[in-house]
Amino acid sequence: MSGLKEFFTSITKGAPEQQPPRVCKNCGAEIAYPDYVANHCICPECGTYFRMRAVERLEATVDEGSFQEIDRKLKSKDPIKFPDYAQKLDKAEKASGLNEGVVCGTAKIDGIDTALFIMDSAFMMGSMGTVVGEKITRLFEKATAQNLPVVGFITSGGARMQEGIFSLMQMAKVSGAVKRHSEAGLLYIAVLTDPTTGGITASFAMQGDIIIAEPKALIGFAGQRVIEQTTGEKLPAGFQRAEFQLEHGFVDIIEERPRMTYTIAKLLAIHTSNVQ
Amino acid sequence: MAKADSITAYERVQAARNGKRPMGSYYIEHMIDDFVELHGDRRFGDDAAIVAGIGYLNRIPVTVIAMERGETIEERMKRNFGCPEPEGYRKALRLMKEAEKFHRPVICFIGSSGAYCGIDAEERGQGLAIAENLYEMMGLKTPIISVVVGEGGSGGALALGVCDTAVMLENAVYSVISPEGCASILWKDATKAPDAAAHLKLTSYDLLKFEVVEKVIQEDGKTEREICSALKKYILDEILRLRVLPTEELLDGRYEKFRKIGAFR
Known part of the structure; x- marks a missing residue:
């Protein structure tokens, strides 16, 4: 530990x-x-x-002592001067021990060099403002430059409304970096954990070559209350859970947490094997 | 161009939502010659909330993809009040790929409160449909011009908004969340939407200042036809500029347009 x-x-x-x-x-x-x-x-x-903290996920996933964090200090500049946002950021920082909702860096997973991002719902529900968008974009760019696969542990309530249009545009920005990483022939594994919703589902959560979900994780685009209000329909049991997404064809694998690192390591190994 | 500060953000929102405001079909009718509508996503169905097809802008063949909410109540039901289902985004992507194949520029008209929020939409992958558009549009090897003509509602709008040039009509708005949604989450009170609208900085002039859009087309004091013809001229100039760029330069420019958006320290 x-x-x-x-x-x-x-x-x-x-x-x-x-x-x-x-x-x-x-x-x-x-x-x-x-x-x-x-x-x-x-x-x-x-x-x-x-819900796992980023540091707990890191501990459970990477080879001991191999993690090198990048962009740890990046902080939001409150681009639209949204009421109470600066205070909310301070509070989130103190409560979570983090500067923002995602931790990024490089590490070895079972000996394989990997770029890694881990979102942390303890920081404003892991919502994406410009810092989260910038950090993940930089990680994909770094992975592309260094020929590394990316493993992303995702948990997020969606785009962060306190940064307005800047948050929305991060969805496009990250998508561009994911695309360039993919065009370089590199692997991206997205691990969807509870909850993965809104603009995150509508961008990099669904752009993985391989998408893994944790059992029962809530994964969806629209919020459940919004759907009920819009349609007046009662939601079926298990709606938007990982098992629902597997059944509808949107995730590759549901993996139990104790086997997660093993499965990721196996997938990384298959993609780095180079049999002539 | 005089910036009318006397008009509040929420009044712009109301103008953008006005039932009489021209939507995608109007611009197709008045801007595109020989328009041929093409239907369906070749996967599941045809979504009438998105009208798409090919035609000429002046004499340049273009692909046009437009959100449309309809005019009569029957038409609005049919078009789901302009809220696209996943099939709408997949139709859009199919036709963008076709545009790429035939080297046609793509023009997108955006105006919708957002992607449809329903059980069926989730079952067919609303999130994935938007994610795929963002991803593919980032690499589409033909110019894309996106015009927000009404309400640009969050991810459902952005799914047609990855582009080389972004344009907004003066009274259009573009936001991460509706003012009502924002007010009810933050203050548990949807009636505070006018405050939320002001704070969200969602007007065309805000977005021009933030360099999220490149151009605002003036509306106040203009007729619909004048607005349409000013918009047409701007789109045409942009297409003429963009279509001679080498593909790599075009795509680097598009990447950079979004890459630079952020505010951190």
Whole structure:
């Protein structure tokens, strides 16, 4: 847990062992933090998936000590001076220990060099403003220049309304970088986790060569309440869940969290094998 | 061009939504000669919220893709009030690919409150349909000009908005979220939409200042025909400029147009 140790020490909340226990929203079970991490942030009692923090995902995914973060310090300039947004950013920073809603860098996954982005819903629901858009764009550009595959762990409420049209345009900006990466013959694996919605689903979440989803993750374009209000229809059970998306042909694989790294490593290996 | 600050952002929103405001079909009728409408996405169906086809702009063959909400109530039902289903975006992409094959410039007219929000739309991949358009339009090897003529509603508008030149009519708006949606999420009160509209900076002059669009076509004090002919002239000039560019330069310019949008430190 060296990465976790560094992270929690950096946000002065003590070592991972001193983290408060996590409480399951579904069954109420209290789980000691080290056990919680050892169990892939899944409730040992009822199997509910908690939303993973970027640092926890990183720890579970990359070879120890191999992660090199880029653009950590990038922050929003509040482009449309939206009311209360500057304060919201400050609050999100303090609450999450991050400067923005995505962590980017390079790492090895089972020995394979990879570019990596991990969104974190603890920062304003992982919504995409210009910083998230810029960081992911730069990551794809770097991966293209260095011939690296990209693995992206996605969780986001969509485009961030407090940056107005600037947020919307990030969808096009990132799409351009994904396209150039793809044209260079490089692999992009998108891992969709709970929730993946709105402008993120309508851009890079759906642009992976391979799209993996976590079980039961909410994945969709329109919000459920909006659909109910627009159509007056009651939504069917399991609507917009990972299993629904698999059934309708929009994701390749649903993978359990304990096997996620293994599956990603296998896919990376197949794409880097070069049998003559 | 005088910027009329006396008109509030929300008044622009209301003007953009006005039921009598000309939409895509009007511009096709008054701008394109010998228009032939082409239907269907060759996957599932034909979405009447998007009208698409080929014709001439002056004497240049072009592909036109236009959102259309219809005039009569029957027509509006048929066209789903201008909110495209995934099939609409897939039809648009199919015809853009065809335009690329035959080296025809593409003109997109945008005016819709947004992509349709329904169970069926989700079942057929509304998110994927938009994502594919953004992705493919970024690499489409022929000029694309997008014109926001009405309400540019979020991702559903952007799905026809990846372009070399973006134009807005003066009273069109373009936003990440509707003012009502924004107000109800932030302040739990949709009646504060006029405030949200002002804060979202969604008018044509805002977007011109942000360099998200290259041109605003003046409307105030002009007739519909005058607006249409000024727009036609601008589109024609842009096509003449863009179509002689080598493909690589065209695509680098398009990439850069979006690449530079951001505000961070």
